[in-house]
Amino acid sequence: MAESTSRAQDHPQRSPCSLAEPKIQVPTGVIDTHAHLTSDPLPERLEDVLDAARRAGVRGILSVGIDATTSLHCVQLAQRYAMVRAAVGIHPNDCCRATDSDWDTIERLTGSAGVVAVGETGLDRYWDDCPWDIQVESFRRHIDLSSRTGLPLVIHTRDCAEETLEVLASAAAGDRLYGVMHSYTGPWEVAAGCLELGLYIGFAGMLTFKNAATLREVARQVPLDRVLVETDAPYLTPHPLRGQRPNHPALVVHTLACLADIHGLSIEEMAARTTHNAEALFGSWPPS
Numbered sequence: 001m002a003e004s005t006s007r008a009q010d011h012p013q014r015s016p017c018s019l020a021e022p023k024i025q026v027p028t029g030v031i032d033t034h035a036h037l038t039s040d041p042l043p044e045r046l047e048d049v050l051d052a053a054r055r056a057g058v059r060g061i062l063s064v065g066i067d068a069t070t071s072l073h074c075v076q077l078a079q080r081y082a083m084v085r086a087a088v089g090i091h092p093n094d095c096c097r098a099t100d101s102d103w104d105t106i107e108r109l110t111g112s113a114g115v116v117a118v119g120e121t122g123l124d125r126y127w128d129d130c131p132w133d134i135q136v137e138s139f140r141r142h143i144d145l146s147s148r149t150g151l152p153l154v155i156h157t158r159d160c161a162e163e164t165l166e167v168l169a170s171a172a173a174g175d176r177l178y179g180v181m182h183s184y185t186g187p188w189e190v191a192a193g194c195l196e197l198g199l200y201i202g203f204a205g206m207l208t209f210k211n212a213a214t215l216r217e218v219a220r221q222v223p224l225d226r227v228l229v230e231t232d233a234p235y236l237t238p239h240p241l242r243g244q245r246p247n248h249p250a251l252v253v254h255t256l257a258c259l260a261d262i263h264g265l266s267i268e269e270m271a272a273r274t275t276h277n278a279e280a281l282f283g284s285w286p287p288s
């Protein structure tokens with residue numbers, strides 16, 4: 001372990017764990033509203049990851065759990081680092097392995113210091129790791145937990161945007177929902193339905209990809225008071241660093257710059273807007 005650490009410092013570009021430096025900085029501060037700080041290889045480089053984020057102008061990170069173990073770990077990080085907040089939940093691709101005791105853990109964690117959201121939950125037809133009816137049941141259970149606790153939802157959807165909206169709309173039953181459609185890549189019609197329910201739309205590195213013109217058009221239509229930026233680290237490294245792994249919260253500034261460009265705003269203006277939105281939804285982070 002020690003040997004690999006020192007080698008990484010000598011040859012940062014050769015280490016599989018080296019962290020790409022963002023090409024820009026955001027002096028006004030930005031919040032990465034979705035990162036998995038507990039997913040490999042980020043835990044072993046966590047201090048470096050947080051330092052790089054601070055240098056890039058990131059002053060807040062929402063670290064998102066995907067099962068009981070990672071949710072607990074996210075809560076521990078939130079209690080240790082002022083810039084980290086936690087979301088607790090069971091990912092649709094893990095929900096069929098969740099036990100009653102895992103659910104008890106998630107419920108209990110919603111009352112812990114540093115927890116500001118329920119998730120990540122949602123539906124996934126791409127991986128299809130868990131039977132559909134179990135995914136829907138788990139999703140509904142998270143929506144119920146969100147409404148009982150008042151904590152906003154962090155919602156994943158992949159290859160089933162319309163069905164995700166249907167479950168949300170029927171659970172809302174005419175009421176307003178609080179939460180975010182994270183790393184959104186679906187069609188505008190579904191985004192519009194989610195906005196109508198009261199949800200925010202979060203964009204990750206895919207927004208910056210050359211072949212993502214349709215997604216950028218969706219982002220252009222999302223009102224500026226409902227948009228969020230995120231990394232979904234350690235996955236989905238944004239352009240111009242696409243392909244470099246791992247993605248990490250500092251690189252959210254590239255997605256932010258892309259979103260600013262789409263809306264014809266400066267990076268600083270877009271940072272101020274998305275940070276305002278993140279704090280409106282999840283509560284405030286300490287100033288940097």
Ligand SMILES: [Zn+2]
Binds near residue numbers: 036064120232
């Ligand atoms: Zn995620």
